[in-house]
Amino acid sequence: LVVIDMDRTLLDDNKSIPEYNIKVLRILHQMGIKIIIATGRRYFFAKPALETLQIPLVVLANNGNSVWIMNQDIKISAKYLSVEVFHEILKEGHKRGLYPVLHVDHYEKGCDLITEYQYTHPAYNSYVTPGSSRHKVVENLFEITEPNVMVMCYAAPTDILKNFQDYIRQNFHDSTQSHITYSLTRVGAMLEISHISGTKWQTALEYANSVGIERSEIIAIGDDSNDLNMIENAGLGVAMKNAMPHVKEAAKIITGHDNNNAGVAHVLAGIFGIDSKDLNL
Structure with a gap:
């Protein structure tokens, strides 16, 4: 299972998904890897940018405080302050x-x-x-x-x-x-x-448990403080090259490319052994 932040991680600074990211994530989907997008954005604002991936996604919106099955527009859970x-x-x-x-x-x-x-x-x-x-x-x-x-x-x-x-x-x-x-x-x-349980990590872990995936099988990628918890606790925590210094310190891997140069795709292609020949590059 791969959990990916949106802004300054999956998206470039123009708020688009680089083509290389799209191709690698589609291949991971074909391989049977579950892909979760974890974002501070509200769902309505996250969805349009993610539709270019054209794959089934689980979206943890509002920093994990609401969970959506995107291709059905169904909210499966939400967490509120009392x-x-x-x-x-x-x-x-x-x-x-x-x-x-x-x-x-x-x-x-x-x-x-x-x-x-x-x-x-x-x-x-x-x-x-x-x-x-x-x-x-x-x-x-x-x-x-x-x-x-x-x-x-x-x-x-x-x-x-x-x-x-x-x-x-x-x-x-x-x-x-x-x-x-x-x-x-x-x-x-x-x-x-x-x-208190409304974090990207806690919600991602709850979802993983519900589908029989162990913590050690989770890869988390992000750049800022709201990603820190999942980078610290995932089986493999990955910080973007453009991440905040304290986030990089917590990660096991730092991407070789930033968000404007498909850092997500490069690191995942390396982890899963995806050859550039498979991507028609």
């Missing part, structure tokens, strides 16, 4: 002048993102853009009866986010997990908070 924990974190954030972008599970209602203010508010650091579809503004987040919050995202300078993360880890260590990502260059540092 309403109580969501409210407590929201209150503490407000005290610090922090306002979240909420990734919510209201897919069937046409809504994936909820904020308290319009996208232009400086608290969001351009994370929500004018073209963001399926976005709803709710002035009082405490009044949402079924929030179904999968991820709370906060944009701010790194030191402020680290201080807030320390507070969350001290007070909600048994109900949440969090990490700070740095690869969204438009936005800057982002603190992402979710259910």
Whole structure:
């Protein structure tokens, strides 16, 4: 089983999948290798880019907080923060002048993102853009009866986010997990908070167990903090050449090529013994 991150891993900087990646993943599918895409993106935003692969995929969206069978558009599971924990974190954030972008599970209602203010508010650091579809503004987040919050995202300078993360880890260590990502260059540092088992790794492992695949048989490839857990725990953890330094330190292998040069395909072709002759290159 191969678990692959999307942005800055499977996708190049133009948000497309390099042709070599497409060809290698199609061959792996033909070989019977299960392929999982694990992304921080919401499913609606991940799906169009992945359709070019034209193979059956399991998609772990929202950093593993929702699981989709893509060729059927079926959601098979989702994980939410409890309403109580969501409210407590929201209150503490407000005290610090922090306002979240909420990734919510209201897919069937046409809504994936909820904020308290319009996208232009400086608290969001351009994370929500004018073209963001399926976005709803709710002035009082405490009044949402079924929030179904999968991820709370906060944009701010790194030191402020680290201080807030320390507070969350001290007070909600048994109900949440969090990490700070740095690869969204438009936005800057982002603190992402979710259910304690809502990680790419935990969800990938749950899926693997459900289909009889051992941890040692899992290959995980990524570049940022939200990939760290799966790179540390998979049978073979792979960091991209363009990965963050702390992610590279945790990996058993670092790709020889970056995301713009099909690093995913090159490393997987080597692992599985795929000859370039098989790819019509």
